Amino acid sequence: MCLRKTGLLVAAAIGMGSAAWAQDADPALVEKARALADARSQASFVRQCTVEPARFPGLGEGVAATPAKLFDNLYYVGRTDVGAWVIKTSAGLALIDTLYTPADAETIIVPGMRQLGLDPDQLKVVFATHFHGDHAGGVPYFRERGVPIMLSEADWGPLGGAPDAASIARDGQVYMLGETPITIVLTPGHTPGAISLIFPVTENGQTHKAVIMELSPRGGIDVHKEAVTGIAHLAEFIQREGVDVALHPHEMIFDPVARDFIMSAATRNPGSTNPLVIGNEATHRFAEMVGVCWQARIATMEAAAK
């Protein structure tokens, strides 16, 4: 009772209404996830461990964020409610996600890049983490300008199919742009072909590894089982590659420290601590936590189906 009450209070506090905890069938799973959650992942814990969470509070109501440099080679050119990032490499630029519309691309991403000294003509590739409109809506803008677009095969489907084999993002593929390896990990669940991306970022002479993770499975038991497998697969990459920076198009909006940093990074003092570096252990623990939450959802859905 106490667990449910606390959860609802937290859920209400972050605008998630009265979503129920996925604890009824197997409370031990929710407790296991709770033990893996830390201060910065509380809101993600609540969201992932509730059944049918509400849509992201504020989604679609955002505005252009102040363009900002997050690392030596990673820039934010997104909105306040959904992200877009540019990776700078020795052979040009990669864009991850494209916001809602071609107009967003033209009026937010491109001017943001120019403001940061990044030449939009140097864009060599655009990755869309999945086909949903808030991530792939700006794809036509870049496609019309001849920039290669990468999505998984499954997520190309709703966009009319992949134009060619080279445009298909494949699980485990390492996309080399100049000296920078961008590793693609298929993490289905939110969509059938959602991808997560892992790449190096540097700062103060140190190299870190960042992941942009795709989370939040949408669907029934089978979709959630696929998502559990996918996040475990990603967790292996996180461990093996020593990933210590965790980002998400929306979910890290629930990490108040990361959000505040991203939204104010333009005014950051050079050399100050970068709170996006949370360490490999915390990144891995986050992935483990959300996987356990989804197992709790599965147990609840299976119990309800009996």
Ligand SMILES: [Zn+2]
């Ligand atoms: Zn989506």
